[in-house]
Every structure is written in structure tokens, then in C-alpha cells.
Amino acid sequence: MALSPESNHVKKSQRDAPASKDVYLALLVKLYRFLARRTDSSFNKVVLKRLFMSRVNRPPMSISRIARYLKANEGKTAVLVGTVTDDSRLLEVPKLSIAALRVTDAARARILAAGGEILTFDQLALRAPTGKNTVLLRGPKNAREAVKHFGAAGVPGSSAKPYVRSKGRKFERARGRRSSRGYKN
Numbered sequence: 001m002a003l004s005p006e007s008n009h010v011k012k013s014q015r016d017a018p019a020s021k022d023v024y025l026a027l028l029v030k031l032y033r034f035l036a037r038r039t040d041s042s043f044n045k046v047v048l049k050r051l052f053m054s055r056v057n058r059p060p061m062s063i064s065r066i067a068r069y070l071k072a073n074e075g076k077t078a079v080l081v082g083t084v085t086d087d088s089r090l091l092e093v094p095k096l097s098i099a100a101l102r103v104t105d106a107a108r109a110r111i112l113a114a115g116g117e118i119l120t121f122d123q124l125a126l127r128a129p130t131g132k133n134t135v136l137l138r139g140p141k142n143a144r145e146a147v148k149h150f151g152a153a154g155v156p157g158s159s160a161k162p163y164v165r166s167k168g169r170k171f172e173r174a175r176g177r178r179s180s181r182g183y184k185n
Contacts, residue, residue, distance in 0.1 A: 015052040025051065025101075028121050035129060043131025047121070050081035050138070059139035062087035063107050067094050069137055077134045079124065086110060099124040099134070156185045 018025055029051050035044040050058065064087035066078045077097040084098055086106035096116040103111070103118055111118055119127070128134055151160035154176055164171050175182040 018052050019054065031122060031125055035125060039130050041130035043134070043136065044129075046136060047079070047081060047131075053081070056144070057141065058082035058101070059141045059143065060085045061137060061139035062090075063093060063096065063111065064090035065139075066096060066098060066137065069135060070094075070096060073135045075133070077119065077124070077128065079131070079134045079136045080138065082139055084111075084118075154185065 018029060029048065032044055032048040032051060035041075036048045058081055060083040061080055062085050066080070066084065067090065070076065070078055071094075077099055080098065080100045082100065083102040083104065084100045084107050085104050093110045093114040093116070095114055096111055097119070098111065098116065099119040099121060101121070108118060124134075148161040149163060151158050153160040153162035154172075162172060176185050178184055
């Protein structure tokens, strides 16, 4: 029995390496590929998969959100394969232990001033090779401005944000917005 022709040239759709040429990221991939293979911890497999991801799929997370998650997990290290950003609305930063790919300067200064610590992924691998006492987090992927524009704007029942030059009286306020100008959705 012959194979069906559809199965001959099927491309694997998941990444098996990062698209980035960053040498430090390549070293992290090498480390976590080893850990994923040699430990039976699913934590390392997830971290490895997230190291491959594109920037859109590695959304940033603010220190206020991390602090909220760590309140329930006292004494654990927050692990974020992405960027940690500052949140000026958080008045007092608690003592946090965070491992992340990147930390913005403002967030780094506030975490360290509060007596917290920031780990790189190679330091995390030495401290917790199987991910013990860690909380694996990821930021809100749909919080991007671009996501607000997804869908058809102006269609009844749609809440998609239109691409408008300005939000004034003269912009997109006529047909479809008022009954006196043709119709109203």
C-alpha cells in the first residue's frame, strides 16, 4: 500500500531552534536542550519551547503582575521567558526573586532596591535544574495594540478598533454612525 501524496512533503510547523542569531540565546538553548533531555522535568521542556518563540509570543510582564502572582507563592522564584517591565502604579515593590530573559532598567533598579534578586537563565539552571520552587509565568499575549484592530471595524456587533488618523469630530462620524447620514449600525 502506497503512502498518500499529501503526506510526502509535510513541513513541521513548530520551531526547533530560535530564529534569532543571538549567540547568548543559542547558548541558553544548548543548555536547556540538554536539561530537557537529561531530566524528566516538564519545566525544562516548556522553557526550551518558549526560548524558540518569536517576540510576539514572548509578551512582556510588569512587576506589579509578577508581585501579585508571587503573593500566593511565597519564597518561590518567578520564571518569565520574556521581558520584565516597570509599573509606576505599583507604589511599593515587594522583595521579588525573578528569572527572565530581559529586565528593563527601571524595573531592575526597583527590584534590586527592594532587596530582590534578578537571575539569568544559566543561574537558574544551576539553582533549580528541574524547576523546583519556581513559578513559570507568561505575559498577556492579547494586550498588544495591534490585537485591538483585529476584525472588521464598523460592522454591526464588532468592537474592532478602526485605523483612524485622528479621533476628532470630523473622522469616521458620518455614514454608519448616524441615522441622518445614510444608516446607523
